[in-house]
Amino acid sequence: MKLSIKLLTVALFLISEMVIAQHPREIISRMEDKMKGDASYMEMNMTTVRPRYTRDIGMKIWSKGDDYSLVFITSPAKDKGTGFLKRKKEIWNYLPSIDRMVKMPPSMMSQSWMGSDFTNDDLVRGSSSLDDFTHRLLRTEKMDGTDCYVIELIPKPESSVVYSKVLMWVSKDSYLQLRTENYDEEMKLANTIIQRKIIRLGGRELPSVMEMIPADKQGNKTIITISKIEFNPPLNDEFFSVQHLKSIK
Secondary structure, three states: OHHHHHHHHHHHHHHHHHHHHOOHHHHHHHHHHHHOOOEEEEEEEEEEEEOOEEEEEEEEEEEEOOOEEEEEEEEOOOOOOOEEEEEOOEEEEEEOOOOEEEEOOHHHOOOEOOOOOOEHHHHHOOOOOOOOEEEEEEEEEEEOOEEEEEEEEEEOOOOOOOOOEEEEEEEOOOOOEEEEEEEOOOOOEEEEEEEEEEEEEOOEEEEEEEEEEEOOOOOOEEEEEEEEEEEOOOOOHHHOOHHHHHHOO
8 A cells, every 4th residue: 555655656746747847937947947057157268150250259257047147258358358247127338448337228239249149138138038938838849869848938028038039949858958049020030049069067967069040141150168167156246246347357
């Protein structure tokens, strides 16, 4: 009798887990927890590829939840010290060459970030995948041999999201975001983001390469390669201040 009760309990637990996991908001939540954590520190290189040239930028990024992030450019020398700060709904840009802090208006969020294919919104995450969208599980399918959930995200009317629709491919076994398609206001594909080369970073198996491919610019792409991640470093809200952005090294 005791064995039967235990087996029934395990079965109910597994069924419950399956039901929860298939809810699109829960899938996105697990993906965010896996790939971000409550706070993080990252070191990365961004390569902007154009038909006639290639440009590399090194950077460090600190983040805490969806409300706070700080980006510090480490290379090349002419851009070193440039910084970007997000505090809740405010976005700031520090320009060390003129020692000036500029508050970025919402109209600038869709503009290119540092000449790359990423927008200002993509980098500092002016929007939240959980709170600024409604979610719908469209289907499950394989991507490069990996079973994935395909989830549609539609921006809420009050959000400041620059895209009209987002599709995400999230792996079923590890909740990793492997592919994202962003659609413009005419519901045409604007760009595709592919995350690949899964390695151990910060004690977790995560994609180390993110490739942004615009739909309408042949030969253009931007590749971000992550070299280091620390999850849940001791960051308080004061770390993400305008004063700290100007003084960080």
